[in-house]
Amino acid sequence: MSEKIPVAQRLSAVKPSATVAVAQRARELKEQGIDVLSFSVGEPDFDTPAHIREGAKKAIDSGATRYTAVGGTVELREAICDASAKRRPGITYKPSEVVVSVGAKHTLFNLALGLYDEGDEILIPAPYWVSYPEQVRLAGANPIIVETTEESGFRMTPEALRAAITPKTKALILCSPSNPTGAAYTAEQLRALADVAAEHSFWIIVDEIYGQLVYSGFDQKSIVEVAPELKDRIIIVDGVSKTFAMTGWRIGWMLAPEYVSKACQKIQSQSTTNPSSVAQLAAVAALRGPWEPMEEMRQAFEARRSIIVEGLNAIDGISCGMPEGAFYAFANVKALIGKQGGGKTLETDVDVAGYLLEEARCAMVPGTAFGAPGFLRVSYAASNEMIREGLSRIGEAVAKLA
Numbered sequence: 167m168s169e170k171i172p173v174a175q176r177l178s179a180v181k182p183s184a185t186v187a188v189a190q191r192a193r194e195l196k197e198q199g200i201d202v203l204s205f206s207v208g209e210p211d212f213d214t215p216a217h218i219r220e221g222a223k224k225a226i227d228s229g230a231t232r233y234t235a236v237g238g239t240v241e242l243r244e245a246i247c248d249a250s251a252k253r254r255p256g257i258t259y260k261p262s263e264v265v266v267s268v269g270a271k272h273t274l275f276n277l278a279l280g281l282y283d284e285g286d287e288i289l290i291p292a293p294y295w296v297s298y299p300e301q302v303r304l305a306g307a308n309p310i311i312v313e314t315t316e317e318s319g320f321r322m323t324p325e326a327l328r329a330a331i332t333p334k335t336k337a338l339i340l341c342s343p344s345n346p347t348g349a350a351y352t353a354e355q356l357r358a359l360a361d362v363a364a365e366h367s368f369w370i371i372v373d374e375i376y377g378q379l380v381y382s383g384f385d386q387k388s389i390v391e392v393a394p395e396l397k398d399r400i401i402i403v404d405g406v407s408k409t410f411a412m413t414g415w416r417i418g419w420m421l422a423p424e425y426v427s428k429a430c431q432k433i434q435s436q437s438t439t440n441p442s443s444v445a446q447l448a449a450v451a452a453l454r455g456p457w458e459p460m461e462e463m464r465q466a467f468e469a470r471r472s473i474i475v476e477g478l479n480a481i482d483g484i485s486c487g488m489p490e491g492a493f494y495a496f497a498n499v500k501a502l503i504g505k506q507g508g509g510k511t512l513e514t515d516v517d518v519a520g521y522l523l524e525e526a527r528c529a530m531v532p533g534t535a536f537g538a539p540g541f542l543r544v545s546y547a548a549s550n551e552m553i554r555e556g557l558s559r560i561g562e563a564v565a566k567l568a
């Protein structure tokens with residue numbers, strides 16, 4: 167009678183989000199009064215711009231407080247189509263090809279349930295965002311990790327893609343710019359991948375949630391722009407979280423062929439129904455502009471990127487390439503592995519992250535969480551002062567290693 171009733175078998179292969187786990191540990195230390203600097207977060211440190219907050223306040227006062235259409239209001243879907251057309255010239259989507267969900271993570275989850283069958287293989291280049299493989303597993307499919315190298319800027323080569331494709335391949339999930347590396351694919355690199363994909367039949371799911379956070383004039387292109395002939399096999403995942411500093415509002419979406427949009431709305435109609443009506447109107451305000459506040463945030467990230475990358479490279483034993491986008495630096499800490507610190511040998515990147523959390527009181531996510539041992543993801547969604555202070559503490563802690 168007192169025996170525990172087991173939870174579902176499908177959870178046995180699924181890991182909890184490692185990034186959330188690190189943030190949680192940092193929060194615990196903070197609660198104990200320890201001054202921890204968090205470089206582990208995946209969200210902008212800015213407040214949602216004022217005109218977007220106003221949009222939400224107006225929504226509440228005008229009675230937009232009821233259920234909406236499952237896939238989002240027509241007003242929001244039209245705003246998404248218009249914003250997409252500006253960003254991806256020559257490519258148009260209809261509101262019926264848009265499904266708005268409770269964040270892009272939810273969009274990806276709807277896609278996993280809507281597209282993958284048991285035994286399907288889903289190609290995921292590593293380093294990958296932590297939720298991709300776990301969502302694939304939850305849907306009963308198999309994540310197939312495609313390795314990349316630091317030398318190739320963590321970008322999957324056409325050869326590696328070709329070698330990973332089998333008759334069971336159902337989808338490729340591409341993230342550009344990437345979480346965790348910040349690496350973005352050029353139009354040429356996307357074209358080369360599209361050429362390989364064109365020889366086969368599988369979905370190309372592109373996560374462009376960081377697509378508007380690119381730096382040094384990087385020419386960000388969507389694979390649908392460089393390979394429009396594959397549009398009926400491409401699904402774009404996007405949202406307001408990162409570009410507009412709106413992580414808590416929970417609005418993301420897909421741009422997909424209409425039959426995929428219908429399938430995912432069927433799933434959503436049986437889970438969350440619609441995303442929050444108020445958040446949807448905030449997202450309309452975001453997408454309709456003005457855009458100056460977003461450009462200011464982007465410029466702030468660009469300045470921080472230089473500080474963090476230069477600072478990390480100045481520490482003996484740490485090296486780091488210059489990412490094209492997002493707000494992460496992906497630092498190679500392989501030279502620190504094997505050293506003695508905090509009374510023990512640092513055997514993995516997880517140990518290095520643990521040492522730096524205890525010794526430097528700086529939280530960073532170990533690369534292992536993203537399928538890339540030997541690295542640390544350092545988020546620069548933090549003020550310049552905090553970044554400088556963090557770099558100084560990390561430098562001191564690393565210098566103590568023997």
Ligand SMILES: Cc1ncc(COP(=O)(O)O)c(C=O)c1O
Nearest residue numbers: 208269270271295345405407418
């Ligand atoms: C690569 C990537 N995709 C999707 C998401 C999900 O974003 P949200 O659910 O906040 O829209 C994130 C958030 O961290 C991300 O880093």
